[in-house]
Amino acid sequence: MSKVRKHRWLAYSGVLAMLMAPIESAMAQQVTYRVDPVHSFVIFRVKHMNTAYAYGRFNSFSGTIVVDEKNPANSSVKFEIDANSIDTGNSQRDDHLRGPDFFNVRQYPKITFKSTSVRRINANTFEVKGDLTIRGTTRPLTVRVTYVGKGRNPRGQEIIGFETTFTLKRSQFGVSYGLNGGLSDEVRVTIAVEAIRQ
Amino acid sequence: MNIVLHTLIAAGVPALFAGFIWLLGGRISALVRFQWLLSPVAVGGGYLLTHILISGMPPLPPTDATHWLFYFALAGVALAWLAELPADYRWLWGAVVLLALGWMTVLGFKPLIESGYWTPVGGIRNVVLLSVATWLLMVLVAPNGEQEQGAGLPFLLTTLGGLSAGLIFYNKSASLGQLTGSLGAILGMGVFLGWLLPAFRLGRGAVSLALMLMAWLWAFAYGYAELPAHFLALLYLAGVSLAFNRWQPLARLHPAAQFGLRLALLLLLAGIPLLLSFRAYIAAQSEYLY
Numbered sequence: 128m129s130k131v132r133k134h135r136w137l138a139y140s141g142v143l144a145m146l147m148a149p150i151e152s153a154m155a156q157q158v159t160y161r162v163d164p165v166h167s168f169v170i171f172r173v174k175h176m177n178t179a180y181a182y183g184r185f186n187s188f189s190g191t192i193v194v195d196e197k198n199p200a201n202s203s204v205k206f207e208i209d210a211n212s213i214d215t216g217n218s219q220r221d222d223h224l225r226g227p228d229f230f231n232v233r234q235y236p237k238i239t240f241k242s243t244s245v246r247r248i249n250a251n252t253f254e255v256k257g258d259l260t261i262r263g264t265t266r267p268l269t270v271r272v273t274y275v276g277k278g279r280n281p282r283g284q285e286i287i288g289f290e291t292t293f294t295l296k297r298s299q300f301g302v303s304y305g306l307n308g309g310l311s312d313e314v315r316v317t318i319a320v321e322a323i324r325q
Numbered sequence: 326m327n328i329v330l331h332t333l334i335a336a337g338v339p340a341l342f343a344g345f346i347w348l349l350g351g352r353i354s355a356l357v358r359f360q361w362l363l364s365p366v367a368v369g370g371g372y373l374l375t376h377i378l379i380s381g382m383p384p385l386p387p388t389d390a391t392h393w394l395f396y397f398a399l400a401g402v403a404l405a406w407l408a409e410l411p412a413d414y415r416w417l418w419g420a421v422v423l424l425a426l427g428w429m430t431v432l433g434f435k436p437l438i439e440s441g442y443w444t445p446v447g448g449i450r451n452v453v454l455l456s457v458a459t460w461l462l463m464v465l466v467a468p469n470g471e472q473e474q475g476a477g478l479p480f481l482l483t484t485l486g487g488l489s490a491g492l493i494f495y496n497k498s499a500s501l502g503q504l505t506g507s508l509g510a511i512l513g514m515g516v517f518l519g520w521l522l523p524a525f526r527l528g529r530g531a532v533s534l535a536l537m538l539m540a541w542l543w544a545f546a547y548g549y550a551e552l553p554a555h556f557l558a559l560l561y562l563a564g565v566s567l568a569f570n571r572w573q574p575l576a577r578l579h580p581a582a583q584f585g586l587r588l589a590l591l592l593l594l595a596g597i598p599l600l601l602s603f604r605a606y607i608a609a610q611s612e613y614l615y
Contacts, residue, residue, distance in 0.1 A: 219606070219613040226497045227391050227549040234390055234436040234549065263388040301388055303381060304500055307331040 156197050160287050160322030162190035162206070163280075167320040169208060173297075174311035181310075183224075185238075187212035192322050194287065202245040204255055206318070208238040228304035235262045243267075250274075255291075261300035268295065275319075285324035292317045332503060335378040336510035343371035344514040351522045364531035365405030368511060372398045372538055375507035379500060390436045391501065391545045394538065397429050401537050405530030408467055419464055422533075426456045433541070434548055451548075458561050459540040463533040465568045470532030472571075476519030477584050478527060481567055481591060482535055483513040488595035489543060489560055495602035498550035505542045508535065536564055556598040563594035 169185040187209035195201035210232045213224050225232045242257035251274040259268040275288035296312045297303070306312055346367035350360035376383075376395045383392035404425060407418045430452045438448035469478055486509025494502030512535055519525045527535075543560045546552035569575055569590065570583035578586070 217613050219609055222497045222551060223499070223613070226551065227389065227545070228498055228500045231389055231391075231549060233442045234440055236440050236442070305328075307328055309328055 157193050157195045157201055159325045160192045160194060161325055162188070162192070163286070163321045163323050164188060166286075167318075167322075169316070169318050171314050171316045173314050176309065177311070181215065183213060183215035185209065185212050186214050190320065190322075191325075192287070192289070192320070199245050199247040199253060202242075202253075204240065204242040204245070204257065206240040210236055210238050229302055231262055240268065259295070259300075261297075262302055264300045266299055268293070280323065286321055287324070288319075288321045290317070290319040331378075332506075335375055335503065336507040338378065339371035339374040339507055340510040340514040342374055343367040343511045344518060346370065347515065347518050347525070351518065351525055360526070361409040361528050361530060362406060364526075364528040365402045365534050368527075368531045368534050368538075369398050369402035369405065371511035372504075372508055375504060375511070379503050379507065390433055391549055393429070393433050394504075394541050394545065397433075397541060398534075398538060400425065400429070401534045404537070405534040408530040408533050409528065419460075422463060423456070423460050426460050426537075427452070429541075430456045430459075430544075433545065437548055455544050459537060459544070462536050462540055462561055462564045465565055466536055467529040467533040468571065469568055470527045470529045474519075474526055475523050476516045476525075477580070478532070478567070479512050479515030479519050481584070481587055482527075482532070483509050483516055484588065484591050485509075485563055485567070485595060486512055486539060488563075488591065488599050489539060492556060492560070492595065492599045492602055493542065493546040493550065493552060495599070495606050496546060496550055496552040496556070498546055498552075501542055501546045501550060505539065508538055508542070511535075540564065556602070559594050559598050563591050566590040566594060 164187065167188070169188055170182060171184070172180045172182045175181045185208045188207060190204065190206035192205075193201075193203045210230045211225060213221055213230065215221055215224065224230060227234075230238075237260075239260045240257055242255050244256045246254045246256075248254050248271070253272045253274070254269060255272050256267065256269045258265050270291045270293045272289050272291045275290055277285070277287045280286050292315065294313050294315045297314050298306060298312050304310075344367075346363050349356050350363035351357070356363065373395060376392075376398070380392060380395075383389070383395050385396065387393055387395070404418070404422055407421060408415075410418055434443070434448065434452055434455070437443040438445055443451060486505055490502045490506035490509055492502075493505055515525070515527055540561070543552065543557055547554060547557040566587055569587055570578075575583060575586065
């Protein structure tokens with residue numbers, strides 16, 4: 128290679144490196160965490176007969192959280208719940224909830240949430256907007272997510288924790304059975320996650 | 326609204342609607358010759374009303390596959406009118422019904438293949454079996470609607486609707502059970518009219534439509550709820566047993582004996598699964614009452 132061509136190649140490489148630097152820096156600030164299902168919880172409550180609250184949970188779910196501490200707008204959340212894993216402590220009721228009256232899990236086995244934007248509200252609180260899909264119906268959802276903490280698990284892996292509680296109307300997702308006096312339309316959902324850095 | 330009151334309205338209003346339509350065709354002389362058109366409207370329109378009252382008006386296409394039944398009922402009215410074609414052209418009705426059922430079954434159960442609940446091979450097998458079984462049920466029993474007068478046939482159909490409603494209810498779908506029960510109530514109005522007007526006939530079209538809707542409710546309870554396959558098969562047999570009186574050895578029997586025999590078969594084929602499901606429900610000792 129001639130001296131001139133060698134210098135030109137080095138110059139191009141330098142320019143390319145300078146152009147790539149901000150992208151690499153941005154990539155470095157985004158950290159991906161995988162939801163640890165063992166130390167995470169999806170619970171819900173619904174009013175029964177307008178009298179008392181009935182609680183339940185989903186035992187199987189997965190998700191990823193991309194965290195950009197410096198620029199939270201670059202953060203994102205993906206969450207997927209196995210609707211078949213519903214557990215209210217009564218197998219007859221769980222079978223009914225899996226059926227066409229409620230979640231229709233044979234047609235719609237997954238409940239999903241995919242964020243569209245993340246905004247920091249204060250030091251530990253974020254507003255996460257996204258699309259929630261239940262029983263084949265997708266609707267926008269905005270939730271407030273609290274950052275709980277950060278640490279290391281016994282395996283030495285970096286872990287992070289968040290929690291959110293929100294209320295949705297099940298009828299908006301086509302889950303309308305029992306609205307005539309049996310079960311409330313409003314369902315309060317709490318999602319508490321511990322996620323492991325990838 | 327109170328659950329019991331809502332259930333009564335969801336069954337009562339469509340039954341009254343059906344009764345009104347049947348009365349139009351049975352009592353108003355100018356409309357008597359249109360009874361073949363009106364009777365399917367009584368059954369199909371009654372079902373559409375009950376579907377709206379129980380599950381609401383479904384979007385098109387429905388997000389929930391079981392709500393296809395609303396649109397199948399609409400198409401079913403047209404198929405029922407076709408069932409009244411003169412004898413020479415009934416093969417056309419049979420062919421159109423088979424094609425329509427095949428298409429409807431694909432629409433109704435494709436989501437189970439897409440979601441992975443049914444394998445593609447198992448799904449195709451089930452679609453073929455359900456289409457053919459429903460077609461056989463409709464084709465075999467439809468002539469009874471033309472031949473039988475009075476309250477007998479509506480009573481047997483109401484009994485089948487009631488027993489299968491209970492069976493579906495105890496196999497984890499209250500809404501499908503409620504729809505089946507309300508269809509039974511619509512046919513129950515036919516019992517009343519059959520008693521009031523001894524010349525009352527449901528007609529080929531209305532009987533084939535009622536059985537198509539019932540079979541769809543059974544099939545959906547099998548696909549989307551927990552109705553076991555062997556109970557589904559017994560329900561189809563119970564439906565076909567309504568035509569046993571046309572079988573030559575039984576056709577010679579007294580009409581009361583034919584009725585009693587078919588009722589006994591219904592109670593055996595649909596009643597025993599209901600009893601077994603009820604026992605299983607009680608045995609679970611879950612205290613869960615929906």
